[in-house]
Amino acid sequence: MxxxxxxxxxxxxxxxxxxxxxxxxxxxxxxxxxxxxxxxxxxxxxxxxxxxxxxxxxxxxxxxxxxxxxxxxxxxxxxxxxxxxxxxxxxxxxxxxxxxxxxIADPTASAIRNAGLTRVALLGTLPTMSSDFMRGRFESQHGLHVLVPAVNEMRTIDGIIFDELDQGVLTERSKAVFLDIIDGMHTQGAQGIILGCTEIPLLVKQADRPSIPLFDTMAxxxxxxxxxxxx
Missing domain, CATH: 3.40.50.1860 (Rossmann fold)
Incomplete structure (x- = not known):
């Protein structure tokens, strides 16, 4: 080993x-x-x-x-x-x-491609969503089309990650916020959602949205x- x-x-x-x-x-x-x-x-x-x-x-x-x-x-x-x-x-x-x-992007992209999907949304910290280091790798190396939330939603997600999840704080209110954003991205055409922060799966599980594929980057x-x- x-x-x-x-x-x-x-x-x-x-x-x-x-x-x-x-x-x-x-x-x-x-x-x-x-x-x-x-x-x-x-x-x-x-x-x-x-x-x-x-x-x-x-x-x-x-x-x-x-x-x-x-x-x-x-x-x-x-x-x-x-x-x-x-x-x-x-x-x-x-x-x-x-x-x-x-x-971390490579096994995630492989799972997305193996699921037959090409259009996904990326959730994570503000730098992860707004910069090119993850989105660019998904798109240029793996042929995926990556959507991100609106700027105000990005800031909300970033705040929950740093101020709550990183501190071990899990609330139903914040979970509902994430699920609303996930539903919105799905409505906009995302076939699946990348949980692109390793703390997000502490709060949001596949069972919360069984009809929308969630890709847990940590797992x-x-x-x-x-x-x-x-x-």
């Missing part, structure tokens, strides 16, 4: 869920007492939050590059970043090591990582 590296801490909620899901899936695949071989470097989320909200991308990239080097020194065979948003600096931090990097990332680790 290969050792999986986790670039974690953004947020601690998502990192804990990655750890749980990776171990659970390895146990399901191999049985017995088997669990995943993992090393985790957990960043200070306050640094990540400050850099994202103030668009300090160079500072964030340097910080993540140092964290990625720590994973390499700790013996990881390949690694993942537990945050969709922090993939905005992937060119910077992946250049800092020789480790293979499993980009798909975990599945791809386990396949890579066991190959």
């Amino acid at each position: 290969k050792c999986i590296g986790l670039l974690g801490g953004s947020s601690d909620q998502a990192t804990a869920d990655y750890y749980r899901q990776l171990n659970l899936l390895v146990k399901q695949r191999l049985g017995g007492f088997n669990t995943a071989e993992l090393v985790i470097t957990s960043m200070n989320f306050a640094i990540s939050e400050y850099c994202v909200r103030n668009e300090k991308w160079d500072e964030l990239g340097e910080y993540l590059a140092n964290r990625a080097k720590a994973l390499e020194l700790a013996g990881a065979d390949f690694y993942l970043c537990v945050s969709n948003t922090l993939h905005c600096t992937a060119p910077r931090f992946t250049a800092a090591t020789k480790l293979p990097f499993l980009h 798909l990332h975990v599945q791809a990582a386990v396949e890579m680790a066991l190959a």
Whole structure:
């Protein structure tokens, strides 16, 4: 089994869920007492939050590059970043090591294509929805057409993610907001919805909208990582 590296801490909620899901899936695949071989470097989320909200991308990239080097020194065979948003600096931090990097967009796009869909909506933090680092990869490398919510809805989603989900706060009010936006994007022609923040699945589940395919980037990332680790 290969050792999986986790670039974690953004947020601690998502990192804990990655750890749980990776171990659970390895146990399901191999049985017995088997669990995943993992090393985790957990960043200070306050640094990540400050850099994202103030668009300090160079500072964030340097910080993540140092964290990625720590994973390499700790013996990881390949690694993942537990945050969709922090993939905005992937060119910077992946250049800092020789480790293979499993980009969160790629297994998500594969699942969408395998479902026979081409037109999807992307929900996530404001940078994830408004910038090109995720949408561009989905469109240019995987041939998908990606829709995003209106600007005011983007800001609402971003606020819920940072002020509630990242703090472990789950409310029915915010869940209803997400579901209303999902319904609206579906009405606008989205065949499916990318839950493009690894905290969103803590609040919104496929069972909440069984008729609209929801693509959980964390779950798909975990599945791809386990396949890579066991190959």
